[in-house]
Amino acid sequence: MKTDIILAGVGGQGILTIAAVIGFASLHEKLFIKQSEVHGMSQRGGAVQSHLRISSDPVSSDLIPLGRASLILSVEPMEALRYLPYLSKDGWVITSVVPFVNISDYPDMTMIENSIIKIANHILLDAEKVAKECGSPKSSNIVMLGAASGHVDLSFEALRKGVEMVFGRKGQDMVDANLRALDAGKTFSR
Amino acid sequence: MRQIYLKTIVGKKNYGYFCDGQHNLGCLFNSIKEIMGQLVLLGAEAIAQGALDAGMSGIYAYPGTPSTEITEYVQRNKYARDNGIRSSWSANEKTALESALGMSYAGKKSMVCMKHVGLNVAADGFLNSAITGAGGGFIVTVADDPSMHSSQNEQDSRFYADFALLPVFEPSSQQEAYDMVFSAFTLSEKFGIPVMMRITTRLSHSRASITTLSPRSQNALKLPEDPRQFVLLPSIARKRYKMLLGIQNQLITESDKSGYNSFEPGTDHSLGIIACGIACNYVKENFPGGLPYPMLKICQYPAPEELIRKMAVECKTILVLEEGYPLLESKLKGLLNNTNLTIKGRLDGTLPRDGELTPDIVGLALGCKVALGPDIPEFLANRPPSMCKGCGHIDTFLALKEAISEFGGDRTFSDIGCYTLAALPPLDAVNSCVDMGASITMAKGAADAGLIPAVAFIGDSTFTHSGMTGLLDAINEDSPITVIISDNETTGMTGGQTSAAFGKLEGICRGLGVPEEHLKIITPLKKNQEPNVDVISRELKHPGISVIISRRECIQTAIKRKKEEKSRKTEP
Numbered sequence: 001m002k003t004d005i006i007l008a009g010v011g012g013q014g015i016l017t018i019a020a021v022i023g024f025a026s027l028h029e030k031l032f033i034k035q036s037e038v039h040g041m042s043q044r045g046g047a048v049q050s051h052l053r054i055s056s057d058p059v060s061s062d063l064i065p066l067g068r069a070s071l072i073l074s075v076e077p078m079e080a081l082r083y084l085p086y087l088s089k090d091g092w093v094i095t096s097v098v099p100f101v102n103i104s105d106y107p108d109m110t111m112i113e114n115s116i117i118k119i120a121n122h123i124l125l126d127a128e129k130v131a132k133e134c135g136s137p138k139s140s141n142i143v144m145l146g147a148a149s150g151h152v153d154l155s156f157e158a159l160r161k162g163v164e165m166v167f168g169r170k171g172q173d174m175v176d177a178n179l180r181a182l183d184a185g186k187t188f189s190r
Numbered sequence: 191m192r193q194i195y196l197k198t199i200v201g202k203k204n205y206g207y208f209c210d211g212q213h214n215l216g217c218l219f220n221s222i223k224e225i226m227g228q229l230v231l232l233g234a235e236a237i238a239q240g241a242l243d244a245g246m247s248g249i250y251a252y253p254g255t256p257s258t259e260i261t262e263y264v265q266r267n268k269y270a271r272d273n274g275i276r277s278s279w280s281a282n283e284k285t286a287l288e289s290a291l292g293m294s295y296a297g298k299k300s301m302v303c304m305k306h307v308g309l310n311v312a313a314d315g316f317l318n319s320a321i322t323g324a325g326g327g328f329i330v331t332v333a334d335d336p337s338m339h340s341s342q343n344e345q346d347s348r349f350y351a352d353f354a355l356l357p358v359f360e361p362s363s364q365q366e367a368y369d370m371v372f373s374a375f376t377l378s379e380k381f382g383i384p385v386m387m388r389i390t391t392r393l394s395h396s397r398a399s400i401t402t403l404s405p406r407s408q409n410a411l412k413l414p415e416d417p418r419q420f421v422l423l424p425s426i427a428r429k430r431y432k433m434l435l436g437i438q439n440q441l442i443t444e445s446d447k448s449g450y451n452s453f454e455p456g457t458d459h460s461l462g463i464i465a466c467g468i469a470c471n472y473v474k475e476n477f478p479g480g481l482p483y484p485m486l487k488i489c490q491y492p493a494p495e496e497l498i499r500k501m502a503v504e505c506k507t508i509l510v511l512e513e514g515y516p517l518l519e520s521k522l523k524g525l526l527n528n529t530n531l532t533i534k535g536r537l538d539g540t541l542p543r544d545g546e547l548t549p550d551i552v553g554l555a556l557g558c559k560v561a562l563g564p565d566i567p568e569f570l571a572n573r574p575p576s577m578c579k580g581c582g583h584i585d586t587f588l589a590l591k592e593a594i595s596e597f598g599g600d601r602t603f604s605d606i607g608c609y610t611l612a613a614l615p616p617l618d619a620v621n622s623c624v625d626m627g628a629s630i631t632m633a634k635g636a637a638d639a640g641l642i643p644a645v646a647f648i649g650d651s652t653f654t655h656s657g658m659t660g661l662l663d664a665i666n667e668d669s670p671i672t673v674i675i676s677d678n679e680t681t682g683m684t685g686g687q688t689s690a691a692f693g694k695l696e697g698i699c700r701g702l703g704v705p706e707e708h709l710k711i712i713t714p715l716k717k718n719q720e721p722n723v724d725v726i727s728r729e730l731k732h733p734g735i736s737v738i739i740s741r742r743e744c745i746q747t748a749i750k751r752k753k754e755e756k757s758r759k760t761e762p
Contacts, residue, residue, distance in 0.1 A: 010573065023397070027228055036396040037232075038339070039255060044608065044683075046575035051396075061475040062396035062468070065549040067561030081570055087563035102576065104616075107569040115567045 001031070002057070003153040004064040006083045007050040008074035010100045011043035014141035015075060017166060019050045021145060025154045025162035026054045034059040045102050047079055054153065073148045075127065075141050076100045077112045084119075093119045094148045096127035096140060123147055125188045131181055139181035146185020156186065229400050231263075233393035236364045236400050237303075237331060238263035240371030245406040247298035247326075248276030250286035252655060253684035254305030255340035256394040257333035261303055262687075273408075279681070281690045282626070282655040283308035287315040287330065291384075294328035295420055297412030299375050306334040306347050311626065311656065313350065316384070320354040321430045322420045323382040326409045327375030331387040333394050336514055336546035340391075342606070342623065344544065346514035348491065351386040355434050357441050358386045358491040359450065360467040364398040366450065366489060372403060373490075377444065381437055390513050392546065393468055438492065446496040450489035453497050458482040462505030463556075464498070466518060469511035472552035493518055495525060502526045509555060510535035513547050576611060582742030583609040585714035585722075586676050587619045587647075589740075592719070593726035594645065601641055605629040605657070607649035608683045609676055620647060627656025633671040634664045643730045646673045650691040651681040658698060661737070665703045668734040672726070675737060676714075678744035686747045699737050708736040715742065 005022070009015040019035055026033045036051040051064045066085050072093045074080035080095035087093065093116055099109060116122050125147055127140040136142070142163065149156055163182055167174040231239060238260045241249065251261040264270045264277040276293075280286035283304040293300035302312070309316060309332050316330060332347040351358040359374050361367035370387060378385040418426055445451055456462075463485040465473050470487040486501050488494065501508060510519040510533060519535040534540040540555050541547070550560050577584055587609070594602070604610055604620035605628065612619040622632055633646040648657050653675050664671055677695055681687040691698070699709050708729060712722045722740075729736035743751075 011575070023230060027230065027399070032399070033230070034396055034398045036392060039259070039395050039685075044575040044578065044611070045573075047573040059398070060471040061549045062392050062398075062471070063548055065475060065553065065560070067563045069563070078570065079573075081567055084564040084566055085562050088561070089563075091563070103571055103573055105571045107571055111567070111569055119564065 001153055002055040003053075003071070004069045005052040005054070005071045005073060005152065006064065006069045006086050007052060008072060008079040008083055008095075009048060009076050009141075010079060010102070011038075011045050011048045013075045013100065015048060015050055018073065018075075018141050018145050019052055020166045021142070021159065021162035022052055022054070022152060022154065023162070024165045025152075025158035028158045028161050029154055031056060032059050034062050036062045047082060049079075049083060071148060071151045073144060075144050077109070077116065077124075078107065081112065081115055087119070090121065092121040092123070092148075092151050094123040094144065094151065096144055097124050098126055098128045098140070123188055123190065125185075127185070130184050130188070134180045134184040136177035136181040136184075139178050142178045142181040143185035146182040147188040149182070149186050150189040229402065230397050231364055231368075231400055232259055232395055232397050233361065233364050233367045233389055234259035234333065234395070235263045236367040237371055237387060237389070238267070239400075239402065240368040241301050241329070242267060242270055242275065243368075243402055243405040244327075244372045244375050245299050245408045246275065246301055246371075246375075247408045248290065248293050249301045249303065250276075250280050250290040251303040252280050252283050252286055252308060253681050253687045254283075254308050254333075255684055256335055256389075256391040257303050257305045257308070257331070258684045258687070259394065260331060260333075262685075279688055279690065283312040284315055287312040287319070290330075291315065291319050291322070291324070291328060294324045294326045294384075295414065297326045298409045299327040301329045301331055301371075303331040303333070305341065306332055306345050307341060307343065307625065308332070309347055309350055310345075316350065317354045318422060319384045320356050320434060321422055321427055323430065323434075324378050324384050325382075325412065325414050327378040328384045329371065329374045329378065329387055330384055331389070334388060334390045334514060336390055342625070344514070346517060347386065347388050348514065348517050351388070351491065352517065355438060356384055356386055357444070358388050360388045360489050360491070361393060362468050362470050362487065362489055364393070364396070365400045367393065368400050369403065370450065370489075372406070373450070381441070383434070383437070388467075390468065390546065392513075442492050442495050445490045445492055445494040448490040448494070450487075451494045451497060452487050453500060454481065454485045454487070456482050456484040459484065459505050460507065462486070462501045462508045463511065464488060464501060464508060464518065464522075465511040467513050469513055469547055469552065472547055472549045473511065473556070475549040476553040476556055476558045488518070493521065493525070498522070498525060502528060502531060506530060507532040507534065509540065511541070511547065511552060511555070512536070574614060576614075577608055578745055580745050581608070582678055582714040582740070582744070583612065583676050584617070585716060585719070585742075586674065586740040587612050587617050589712075589714065589719055589722035590645065590647070590674065590726055591617070591619055592723045593730060596727075597643065597730065599641070601636065601643070602645045602647055603629040603632040603636065605646075605648040605652045606683075607652055609647060609649060612647075625656075626652055627660055630657050630660035630664060630671070630673055633673070634660065634667075634669045637669050637671050642670045642733075644671045645730070646671060648673065648675055649682070650675060650677040650679065650695060651687075651689040653695070654689070654691040654698070658702065661699070661704075662702050664735050670733045670735075672729045672732075672736045672738065674726075675739045677739050677741040678747070679741070680744045680747045682744045682746065686744060686750060695739050699739075704735060704737045708732055708734065710736070710738045712738060712740050713742055714740045
C-alpha cells in the first residue's frame with residue numbers, strides 16, 4: 001500500500017494539523033510515513049504545502065514526484081490548483097470552496113471552480129459552513145480531512161484516534177469538537 | 191513487510207512528536223510516549239535528539255530557517271531541562287560558535303547550529319577552530335537552503351568544511367541524522383577536531399520514524415593536555431596546521447570505511463552514479479524495482495577516494511548528484527586524473543546549475559519518464575508571504591514613508607527579518623536586504639557618498655546580532671543617517687524566539703554614544719501616525735546620527751503569550 005498526499009493551503013490555515021492527524025493515524029496502523037513541511041517565511045500568509053507519504057514499505061524520497069499524488073487535499077480553492085502537476089491520472093482533488101483573499105489579484109471564483117470541476121475526481125464543499133453547523137467553527141481543516149477520509153487509505157477509526165491524540169492535550173471539549181468536524185466532513189466523502 | 195516501529199523508551203526521557211511551537215501544535219510529549227512509544231521527528235529534531243542521547247552538554251545557536259528547530263527541540267525537552275543542558279539563544283552565530291568551542295575546550299561535548307549564511311558570520315571562528323582543534327566532541331551543524339526558500343543565497347556549506355580541511359556528515363535520512371551525531375562526536379574526539387553536520391531544507395523539515403541508540407553520558411570537565419593547543423600564535427598555529435594536514439589521509443580512510451558511504455553494485459555499467467546525501471533517495475525513488483547502475487552513496491567527507499576510484503574502474507560515465515553546488519563533481523576530474531572519463535552533473539548541464547534536487551530532476555537526468563499531472567491554470571495568482579495584519583512594522587513603515595516623501599529617492603536600507611517584506615507591494619518601502627546588520631553600514635556608506643539623509647531600518651534581534659558595531663562606526667563620524675530600530679521584542683520571522691535585545695536597546699544606544707536628544711522612542715500604531723511622522727521628519731533633517739526605536743510587541747508573540755497566560759489562569 002502506498003498513498004501520496006499533497007496538503008495545500010495558506011500559512012496559518014492548519015494544514016500541518018491535518019498532517020499530524022494523518023501521521024498519528026498512519027503510525028496507529030503501523031505504516032511508514034515521511035512528511036515534508038514548509039516552515040519559515042512562507043508561513044506569513046503565503047502559499048504552503050506539505051508532502052505526506054504513507055506506505056507499507058520504507059519511503060525513499062521526502063518529496064512526491066510529479067504526477068504521483070493520489071490526493072490533493074486543500075483548505076483553500078486556489079491553492080488546490082497550484083499543485084495539479086503532482087496529481088496522478090486517477091487522483092482526487094478535495095478542497096474547500098472558501099477563498100482566502102489576502103492578495104489584490106485573487107482570480108475569479110467561477111474560473112477556479114470550473115478548473116476544479118474539470119478534474120474527474122473531485123469533492124468541493126464549504127468547510128467553513130459545515131464546521132459552523134456542527135458547532136466547531138474553528139475546525140474547517142478537520143472537516144476537510146473528514147471529506148477526504150475515503151481517499152487516504154486509512155481506517156476512519158484510525159483517523160479518529162489521530163484526532164484524539166493531536167487534540168487530547170487541549171482537553172476533551174477540543175477533541176469532541178474536532179471529532180464532530182471529522183464526522184460532519186465524512187458525510188461529503190465519496 | 192511492515193517494520194515494527196515500537197522502540198524502547200530510554201530512561202525517563204520525554205520525546206517530542208509532531209511538536210512544533212511554530213505552528214502552535216505544541217508538544218505531545220507524554221501522550222505519544224504513553225500511547226505509542228514512537229519517535230517521529232523532523233530531520234532537525236533528529237539531530238537534536240541524537241545530540242541529547244550522545245551526551246551533549248550544551249547547544250549554541252542563533253535562529254535561522256531551516257536550522258531553528260534543532261535548538262528549539264532541546265529547549266523544550268524535559269530531559270535537557272532536568273539535566274541542565276545549556277540551550278539559550280546566542281546573540282549571533284559567531285558568539286554561538288565560539289561559546290561551543292569554549293565548552294569543547296573544557297572537555298564537554300558541544301554543538302553549534304546555524305543556517306548556511308550564519309556560517310559566514312561564524313567563519314572566522316570556524317576556520318580557526320580547525321587549527322586549534324577540539325577538546326570534547328565539537329559539532330558544527332549547518333542547515334543549507336538550496337532553492338532559497340527562506341534565504342538570500344544558496345551557498346553550500348560543504349565548501350567551508352573543505353576549505354577548513356574538516357570532515358562532514360551529510361545525512362540522507364532522519365535516521366542517519368540521528369545516528370550521525372553519535373558518529374560525529376566520536377570522530378571529533380578521536381582526531382581532536384571540529385566536525386560539520388550538513389543538512390538541507392528538505393531533510394530538516396521532513397518527518398519520519400526513527401529508532402534511538404543507547405544513550406551516552408556527558409563528559410566530565412577536562413582541560414586540554416597541551417595548555418597551548420588553543421593559542422594560535424604563529425609559531426603554534428604553524429604546528430597545529432601541519433597536524434591538521436597530517437591527518438587528512440586518515441580522514442579519507444575513515445570515509446572509505448564509513449558505513450554511511452556505500453558502493454551498491456549494478457548490472458549495467460554504462461553509467462555509474464555518485465549520489466550525495468538525500469540525492470540517493472531520489473535515485474531509489476525512480477527505480478522502485480531496483481537500480482540497474484552501480485551507485486556510490488556518499489554521506490561522509492572528505493570524499494572516499496578508494497570508493498570513487500572503484501567507480502571509475504567500473505564505469506566510464508559517472509553522474510554526480512549533489513544537493514547543492516557541484517563540489518564533488520568539480521573535484522572528480524582532478525582526483526581521477528583520467529581524460530577518458532565523462533563526468534556528468536550540474537556543470538555539464540545534465541542537471542540544473544542551481545536549485546535543490548527533486549525526484550523529477552534526478553529522474554530526468556537518469557532518462558526516466560516524468561508523469562506530469564494537469565497543468566496549473568494560467569490565471570493562478572502568486573501568494574507571496576506578507577506581514578501579518580496589525581503588525582507594528584507596517585505602522586512604522588507608513589510613518590516613515592510619509593516622513594521621507596519630501597526627500598524622495600530610494601534611500602531606505604533594510605535588513606533581515608519580517609520587515610524585509612516591505613520591499614514588496616503594497617508598501618514598496620525599502621531598497622536593500624543584504625546580510626545581518628548591513629542596513630546601518632550601507633546607509634552610512636551611502637550618506638558618505640552624499641545620499642543625505644539615508645535611513646537604516648533594522649529589527650531588534652538583528653540589531654544585537656550585527657547592527658551594534660555598524661552603529662558605533664556611524665556614531666564615531668556623526669553620520670547623517672536615521673536608524674530606525676523596529677523593535678517587536680522578539681525574533682519574529684523564525685517563529686518568535688527570545689530576542690537578545692529585549693529591554694536593552696536604549697541602554698545599548700546610549701552606551702555606544704547616540705546623543706540623548708536624537709534617541710527617540712515611538713509606538714507604531716495607526717492613531718500615532720501624525721506624531722510619529724513628526725518625530726521621523728525631525729530626525730531625518732538632523733545632519734548627524736539619530737536612532738528611533740519604534741516599539742510594539744509582535745502580534746504573533748502577543749497572541750501566543752495571551753494564550754499561555756489564559757491557560758495558566760484556567761489550570762489550577
